Amino acid sequence: MVAVSSTALALDGSVAGLFVVFGLGVMVSRQMLASLYFFMWQSVALTASALVLADALDAINLLWVAIITFVTKVIAVPLVLRWAAGQAIYGRREVDQALSIPASVLVAAVLALVGWFAVAPTLPFLHTAPFAHLNLPTGLIMVLWGAFTVALRRESVAQLMGLLIMENGAFFGSIAIVHNLAVIAEIAAAVDVPIVALVIGLLIRNIRRVTGSTRVGALDRLHER
Amino acid sequence: MSAHWLPLLILLVPLAGALLAVANRRSAPYLSLLAALITLILAISAAWWVERHGILRGSAGFFSLDALGALYLLPVSFVYFTSSLYAIGYLWARRQEQGPDAAPPRYREYFPLMNVFALVILAVPLVSNLALMWISIELTTVFSAFLVAYEDRAEALEAAWKYVALTSMGAMIALLGVLILYYATHSLGQPATWNGLLRAAPQIPGPILLLAFVLWLVGFGAKTGLVPMHTWLPDAHSQAPASVCAVLSGVETSAALYMLLRLYPVLASNPGIHDPAAWYMTAGLITVGSAAFMLLQVHDFKRMFAYSTIEHMGIILTACGIGAAVHEVGTVYQLFAHGFTKSLCFFAAGLAGVVFGTQEIAQVRGLISRAPAVGWALIIGTLAIAGAPPFALFLSEFEILYTGYASGQYLATGLLTAFIVLAFIALAYQASRIAFGAPATDAPQARLPIPRSSMAAIALAIIPVFVFGFFLPPALGHLVHQAAALLEVHR
Numbered sequence: 001m002v003a004v005s006s007t008a009l010a011l012d013g014s015v016a017g018l019f020v021v022f023g024l025g026v027m028v029s030r031q032m033l034a035s036l037y038f039f040m041w042q043s044v045a046l047t048a049s050a051l052v053l054a055d056a057l058d059a060i061n062l063l064w065v066a067i068i069t070f071v072t073k074v075i076a077v078p079l080v081l082r083w084a085a086g087q088a089i090y091g092r093r094e095v096d097q098a099l100s101i102p103a104s105v106l107v108a109a110v111l112a113l114v115g116w117f118a119v120a121p122t123l124p125f126l127h128t129a130p131f132a133h134l135n136l137p138t139g140l141i142m143v144l145w146g147a148f149t150v151a152l153r154r155e156s157v158a159q160l161m162g163l164l165i166m167e168n169g170a171f172f173g174s175i176a177i178v179h180n181l182a183v184i185a186e187i188a189a190a191v192d193v194p195i196v197a198l199v200i201g202l203l204i205r206n207i208r209r210v211t212g213s214t215r216v217g218a219l220d221r222l223h224e225r
Numbered sequence: 226m227s228a229h230w231l232p233l234l235i236l237l238v239p240l241a242g243a244l245l246a247v248a249n250r251r252s253a254p255y256l257s258l259l260a261a262l263i264t265l266i267l268a269i270s271a272a273w274w275v276e277r278h279g280i281l282r283g284s285a286g287f288f289s290l291d292a293l294g295a296l297y298l299l300p301v302s303f304v305y306f307t308s309s310l311y312a313i314g315y316l317w318a319r320r321q322e323q324g325p326d327a328a329p330p331r332y333r334e335y336f337p338l339m340n341v342f343a344l345v346i347l348a349v350p351l352v353s354n355l356a357l358m359w360i361s362i363e364l365t366t367v368f369s370a371f372l373v374a375y376e377d378r379a380e381a382l383e384a385a386w387k388y389v390a391l392t393s394m395g396a397m398i399a400l401l402g403v404l405i406l407y408y409a410t411h412s413l414g415q416p417a418t419w420n421g422l423l424r425a426a427p428q429i430p431g432p433i434l435l436l437a438f439v440l441w442l443v444g445f446g447a448k449t450g451l452v453p454m455h456t457w458l459p460d461a462h463s464q465a466p467a468s469v470c471a472v473l474s475g476v477e478t479s480a481a482l483y484m485l486l487r488l489y490p491v492l493a494s495n496p497g498i499h500d501p502a503a504w505y506m507t508a509g510l511i512t513v514g515s516a517a518f519m520l521l522q523v524h525d526f527k528r529m530f531a532y533s534t535i536e537h538m539g540i541i542l543t544a545c546g547i548g549a550a551v552h553e554v555g556t557v558y559q560l561f562a563h564g565f566t567k568s569l570c571f572f573a574a575g576l577a578g579v580v581f582g583t584q585e586i587a588q589v590r591g592l593i594s595r596a597p598a599v600g601w602a603l604i605i606g607t608l609a610i611a612g613a614p615p616f617a618l619f620l621s622e623f624e625i626l627y628t629g630y631a632s633g634q635y636l637a638t639g640l641l642t643a644f645i646v647l648a649f650i651a652l653a654y655q656a657s658r659i660a661f662g663a664p665a666t667d668a669p670q671a672r673l674p675i676p677r678s679s680m681a682a683i684a685l686a687i688i689p690v691f692v693f694g695f696f697l698p699p700a701l702g703h704l705v706h707q708a709a710a711l712l713e714v715h716r
Contacts, residue, residue: 118439121432122405128412143401147394159390166397174404178411199367200389206374207382219383 004130008056012049012131016138019045023142026165027149028101035161043073046168050175053131059179077197084201085157085214096154108145115141131176139173156204156214231271232288232351236344238264243340250333254313257336261306268302276704292707294350297483300564301476305343307682311572312468314676318579342368349480355417359403363396365477373465384464391457392448399444405437422491431497448481450535451508452515462531467575471568474534479560482538486545493714505546506637512539513644520651525584529655530570533610536648537563543641544625551632553709555624562617569686570606576679577603590662600660602683607656609690611649617693
């Protein structure tokens with residue numbers, strides 16, 4: 001096991017707690033703008049975790065991850081969404097969803113257990129990654145919650161939030177285990193996020209132009225008869 | 226020139242094609258076609274080199290091409306070329322369907338996107354790093370989303386949205402799996418490449434490898450169209466232009482499947498993973514069986530070929546499980562031949578749509594009497610994709626089933642046989658309804674001449690589908706065996 005200070009572990013633990021709370025906020029908040037703010041705060045938590053790990057593991061690559069995460073997810077993605085679906089987000093729109101909030105929280109709890117039990121058998125083998133015990137289960141849980149959010153919401157912007165928290169989850173888990181990822185892959189992965197957000201934003205803009213709304217739940221013409 | 230520049234050149238040519246197509250709208254189709262032709266020649270050269278000399282390592286260590294990658298590169302570059310040729314006339318004909326005053330096709334949007342889409346698919350077998358492979362697969366969705374939504378109708382946007390949402394969700398799940406494997410290889414002092422992963426495989430702790438595999442199966446499975454993550458596939462194919470469907474179905478879905486296939490020998494080399502072949506066969510058989518039954522009730526002929534793609538992805542996955550301990554020639558040949566054959570099917574289906582102005586099977590009769598060349602192309606494509614002799618897929622399916630029965634895997638092979646026969650009956654029945662019989666009196670009349678560039682693409686697409694059914698050039702045959710050997714693990 002690589003030795004790290006208990007302060008760093010405690011700090012990362014606190015950040016992981018906030019990361020989960022903000023993820024839950026994205027999943028259950030009824031208003032689009034609140035959902036976007038929760039996503040931005042969750043991205044700040046991811047940035048903070050990357051900074052803590054960069055310092056504790058002396059990993060310069062994670063400093064880049066922190067900077068790129070902050071610039072793309074806290075600054076660029078909200079700008080793209082304002083451009084793509086401005087009124088839909090900033091007009092205090094309520095989000096339609098397939099389940100009530102209490103039921104969603106219950107499903108989220110079940111998914112958290114699934115995520116934990118999926119990762120638990122791997123933890124004894126992650127001895128070279130001291131932060132993995134916190135970050136990997138948290139990351140997998142967030143990936144599952146994000147997938148659930150995409151399935152739950154009937155609104156394109158809210159579904160995009162689900163996809164983005166899935167990506168946050170994947171990165172939150174992976175920074176603890178692959179802080180030595182090749183720089184080229186890191187840069188490419190970082191560039192991938194704004195490209196995905198931009199393309200999905202463009203698609204949302206086109207859906208709004210053609211159908212007059214960003215509610216993808218209303219698009220239900222294609223199925224077998 | 227050194228062959229080590231080939232991988233980089235194969236990626237630079239479509240990029241140049243995209244940039245030139247942006248700069249010049251009028252010449253965009255022809256510049257793209259030229260880029261696709263050069264890419265095809267370069268891909269054949271690279272495959273030839275790999276067959277003779279082994280792994281082709283590209284400049285700066287970012288690229289690496291082995292026999293399986295080279296074999297996959299051939300249908301990708303061929304379909305990229307035929308699709309570019311097909312699109313020139315087809316997109317124009319689709320516009321003309323809307324009336325003589327319709328705006329010209331949006332070549333400046335279509336061709337740059339198609340070139341970049343081809344580029345990222347080509348990158349999957351060429352890049353050596355696992356994380357870069359994942360990025361390439363993720364970008365295939367990003368660059369093809371607007372190709373699916375090209376016709377800009379509510380239905381097309383719905384299809385594009387479902388496609389992006391489901392496959393991006395899969396990509397995020399797969400990302401965690403990729404990064405877990407990245408950790409596993411690095412912690413054992415190996416690079417995160419296929420070879421590094423194979424060398425590290427016996428020492429990777431079983432639970433870590435199993436978690437990564439499950440994330441890959443769900444994540445890349447969504448992109449491949451494995452049941453139950455397949456729902457985007459029929460919708461996207463019913464709405465996208467046929468030239469896009471040819472690439473999506475023929476080679477894009479198999480890019481994610483390529484990743485799953487390559488993981489098999491890694492799993493099989495690990496003592497902590499119990500019977501990985503069973504995972505592949507189970508996921509594959511569920512997919513083939515579901516697709517075969519869905520083919521019976523399909524009402525749209527482009528959706529029919531989309532379900533056939535789901536069926537074939539399942540066949541390849543099942544074949545990988547069946548052949549793993551014996552030999553994988555059938556699996557890799559199926560992956561290779563499916564790309565050529567499925568593009569032919571979509572080319573023919575696209576022109577059938579132009580002839581009748583509809584994709585509804587119930588409204589389409591007598592295609593052969595109305596447009597004989599298109600009708601026969603549809604019949605040939607359908608028989609070929611269903612696995613009838615003397616076409617290429619007959620050889621691979623025969624090989625897969627023979628391997629299964631000869632190695633005593635009666636239950637899995639028996640189920641696979643039953644599902645293939647069911648899908649064959651469904652496809653033959655639906656295609657015969659479309660092609661033969663008298664045209665319905667109330668059927669829409671043919672309004673447009675068949676585009677010559679699209680017919681030329683069909684003529685080109687038929688050649689490998691037919692020739693590879695009974696003759697494989699010795700070098701290609703050798704490459705197939707080399708590729709199969711990469712998936713085999715004899716314990």
